[in-house]
Amino acid sequence: MENSKVRLPLLGGCLCGAVRYSLNGAPLLVHVCHCHDCQSVSGSAYSLTVLVPTAALALTGPLESFTRTTARGREVRNAACTKCRAGLTSNDVARPDFTGLRAGTLDDASWAVPVVQTFVRSAIPWAIIPGVEQVDPKDFNYVNLSAAWRATAPIFS
Template sequence: MEKAKVKLPLFGGCLCGEVRYSLSGAPLLVHVCHCHDCQSISGSAYSLTVLVPAAALTLTGPLETFTRTTARGREVRNAACAHCRAGLTSNDVARPDFTALRAGTLDDASWAVPIAQTFVRSAIPWAVIPGIEQVEPKEFNYVNLSAAWRATAPVFSSV
């Protein structure tokens, strides 16, 4: 079967429209996280996250950031629109080359199919997604999961 094609750049933004972004490079990984932090940040059952190369993402507009240290000792910086407060990205401060983008902020996230779900132990029970691999947090290997996701993902191309 021929792979679907998705045109770059991809566009997205916040609720009020003051912050917009464009993604000029192919995403690296789409996954679901059921941890309580993600439940709190999203205000919903889980987060759907698109990992992208930080250099490929350009944001414009009034951003506000909030940095906190997670229970596992990672420093994470979240960015939101300063006007409508919609959350857009998270960055692991120790890994500045990668940005986690909230999939729901994309203008079109129809291609964003997760390859894995993690922190399933803290999932809201009905929200565990059938047919999506469950990965323990300590077995969550970004390199391997990214390779697996890219093997099934559409072809991202600017032409």
């Protein structure tokens, strides 16, 4: 879907519909994480995350949050619906201006094509995505990767 057009706002929500959100600004990056924390939190082989500016995201409905410390020592706050417990967002506590939005909660995630995958060493072997760049976590540079993603991303208007 290279350089197609996607209309803002992007809408999404939880499984039961009690929580809804609207993203009113262009996403910054779409990436896959294969770390064990993401596998556990998502209940899947990896997480597909859309990094967005926190200020552009408006959530409504009953949310609960919990903070966990990752294996690398980062504090991450996750938010979920209090009714269906579907996870929606995560934030690095040290970087509150950015929010990780779980791509599967978007009403239409067809445009959310990852440009990179990380923590591949802990990936379930069949879940490594062919053709998607693999980046070691220590080399994961959000600024550079965001620029790479935006070069092929849809045009958000």
